[in-house]
Amino acid sequence: MTPIELDAKRMxxxxxxxxxxxxxxxxxxxxxxxxxxxxxxRGYSPEALRDAVVRSQEDIRNGHTYTQGQMRAKHPRK
Structure with missing residues (x-):
């Protein structure tokens, strides 16, 4: 699986x-x-992880996301 595909799966x-x-x-x-x-x-507190999720939610709400096509254009396969 490529890094882009992994990112898409994570999202x-x-x-x-x-x-x-x-x-x-x-x-x-x-x-x-x-x-x-x-x-x-490892090494991250539950609070730090929750903060990261909250930031991610805010990014999604504010439209700070990329389509799979945009990610592929930005990071073409070598």
Whole structure:
């Protein structure tokens, strides 16, 4: 999978998570992420991670997003 495809997959997952309004479901996701111990998350406090999600939500609301075509144009395959 290319880096662009990975980013698109991540954004899709984030959109699905952001649409969840059920606290129990969000807790299950949080528990799963804690079990995975993703390397990029090590060393970050839960507050810092929540802040990153809030910033991402604000970016989406403010239209600071790119289509897959725009990303491909910006980062063409070599």
């Amino acid at each position: 899709g997952i984030l959109r699905r998570i952001l649409a969840i309004e059920d606290e129990a479901s969000l807790q299950q996701i949080e528990n799963l992420l804690q079990k995975l111990e993703l390397p990029i998350m």
